[in-house]
Amino acid sequence: MAAAISAHNEGARVLLIERENRLGGILKQCIHDGFGLIYFKERLTGPEYAGRFIEDFFKRDIEYYTNAFLIEARRSAQSGYELLLQSARGMIFVNAKTIILACGCRERTSRQVFIHGERPAGIFTAGTAQYLVNIMGKMPVKRCVILGSGDIGLIMARRFTLEGAEVEGVYEIKDSPAGLARNISQCLDDFDIPLHLSSTVTRVFGSKRVEAVEVCKVDKNFNPIESTKRTVPCDALILSVGLLPENEIAESLSIDIDPATKGPVVDQTLMTNLPGVFCCGNALHVNDLVDYVSQSGTSAGIAAAGFALSERELVPVTYDKNDFLYALPQYYDKTKGGDLTLYFRSRDDVKKRKVEVFADGKLLKGKKYSRIVPGEMEVLNFDPEKEDFTGITVVMSPYG
Ligand SMILES: Cc1cc2nc3c(=O)[nH]c(=O)nc-3n(C[C@H](O)[C@H](O)[C@H](O)COP(=O)(O)OP(=O)(O)OC[C@H]3O[C@@H](n4cnc5c(N)ncnc54)[C@H](O)[C@@H]3O)c2cc1C
Structure with missing residues (x-):
């Protein structure tokens, strides 16, 4: 929305494409506060922060599609790009001079952290658990273990506790927490939830539903220390083990990806190596704070509008x-x-x-x-x- 608004303000004709049925992205499910301190100089919840942009967006005459999934983008034979959308109204083709990729990020899963065991119900990424609790109003756990000390895991530790579940502990393989200091203090310390550093989950027990997990300490090379292994009875394992930029579209366009950020390589205008394709927000690199996401969206919107409006004959x-x-x-x-x-x-x-x-x-x-x-x-x-x-x-x- 930040990119759409700034590109529109620069005089470009903009179409925003969103696969969900509402605008706002991941912020819709982040009902805790702490958003907007830099951008709005206020403490807002995620929906409030998104709401400010939604209000601003609808003040303008910007075209948008919700329930529309961008499944393919390719260079057109003339200039610019052809986009293929799957939508509630059927397949839609769109021609665009420029594209701003603002697809956000996705969460790493248990397969990516190589946890052994069956695949019983009860293993959730923290974001999925957040969606179930905050959007669907369902409680997916009674007693859980959280693997990884990313911010979403810390926030969910507090959320589960407030909703009456027991969080046995947060296990972090590194010797320092991954999340923000304010989240360690406000989400774990304030609720007496133990944080186990240099520790991990090595196994999941249960066939239909999680019944327990095996946890242990690790050495400095992250190898499990056998003698420290213990079994923790629980009905869920929550994974908060990192986010990766969502880059299927960028990859399908063969845009250069930086192995360090896992997002596209860009110049100072946030343009990728493909002329006219820009990237911002968590699709570019994983940001701690949404305020920086909005700033990068605004910059990408201005630059993309400049590119689209520069006449070419x-x-x-x-x-x-x-x-x-x-x-x-x-x-x-x-x-x-x-x-x-x-x-x-x-x-x-x-x-x-x-x-x-x-x-x-x-x-x-x-x-x-x-x-x-x-x-x-x-x-x-x-x-x-x-x-x-x-x-x-x-x-x-x-x-x-
Ligand atoms: C689960 C989770 C919880 C988070 N909690 C916090 C938090 O508490 N505080 C904080 O500061 N940050 C949090 N973050 C980080 C947060 O993602 C960013 O701060 C910011 O909201 C990201 O904005 P974005 O616009 O880059 O991505 P998103 O908000 O993820 O928006 C991307 C949008 O693109 C849409 N999309 C993706 N692919 C397609 C496609 N092919 N076609 C159509 N639409 C598509 C998605 O549906 C989504 O609406 C969280 C991230 C996650 C994943």
């Missing part, structure tokens, strides 16, 4: 493939104007040839070559001048 640069291996660039942008530096290679080793460049039949540049060989790239520089022409043609012919 491309005319093709064509050549005879029998004479040339290639000529580059393939297009000239008339709105930018300026010199055209043409790079080309001949297809064969030829002698006494002239190469001429025409704009709709008018000669712009010509040069005679006593010999042209494919192995040597040739360069011609000239100014096409801002005249009304629809195409540039490069021609090779014999002389003398």
Whole structure:
């Protein structure tokens, strides 16, 4: 929404696509407070924070689809992108000059942390548990163990306790907590929930439903210390073991992904290596605070609007493939104007040839070559001048 609002403010025509039935993203389920201290200088809950943006969004005439899942994006043959959406109204095709990827992140699962055992009911990511409790009004646990000290796990430890469940403890493999200090204090210390550092869960017991988990201390290389293993009876294991940027669309567009952030590689405008594709929020890298997510959305929106609104009038640069291996660039942008530096290679080793460049039949540049060989790239520089022409043609012919 931050990106949509800022792009709209810059004069771009914007379409926001959301797969859920309401706007607001993950904030809808984050009913605790502490959001917005930087952006609004206030302590807000997640829904309140999202509500501010929703209000701002609906003050503007911005198009949006909810219940619409972006399943594919590809480069269009002309310029820009073709998007394929699966929606309540059927399949929808959208053409866009730019895309801002703001798909958020996803949670790591038990498979990604290699916990052995059956796959009984009762293993939830913290976000799923948060959704069940805060949105669906269901209590999925009576006595649980939390693996990982990420913020969502800490917040859910407090939430479960307030709802009458027992949280046996939070187990963190590292020797320091992953979540914010304020969440350790307000969610664990205030409720006497033990935090076990340098500890992990190695096994899950139960076939239909979780009955217990095996926990133990780890050494400095994160190897379980056998002698410390113990079994904790519980009906649920809650995983708070990290978030990963949601990048299926970026990957399908073959956008470069940084192995460190797991999100796209971007420049200072938050544009990826694919021209016109921008990325912000948790899809770019996992943020601690939503305030930074909104800031990056605003920046990406401004930059994407600038990109989309910069007029381009491309005319093709064509050549005879029998004479040339290639000529580059393939297009000239008339709105930018300026010199055209043409790079080309001949297809064969030829002698006494002239190469001429025409704009709709008018000669712009010509040069005679006593010999042209494919192995040597040739360069011609000239100014096409801002005249009304629809195409540039490069021609090779014999002389003398
Ligand atoms: C479970 C969970 C709990 C969190 N709790 C907190 C917290 O308490 N405090 C805090 O500061 N931060 C929290 N965060 C971090 C939080 O995600 C960010 O602070 C921020 O809200 C992320 O904003 P976003 O717009 O990048 O992503 P999201 O809010 O995740 O929004 C992404 C949106 O994109 C939509 N989407 C994704 N893919 C597609 C597609 N292909 N087609 C259509 N729509 C799509 C999703 O439905 C979603 O609405 C939490 C994150 C998670 C995962």
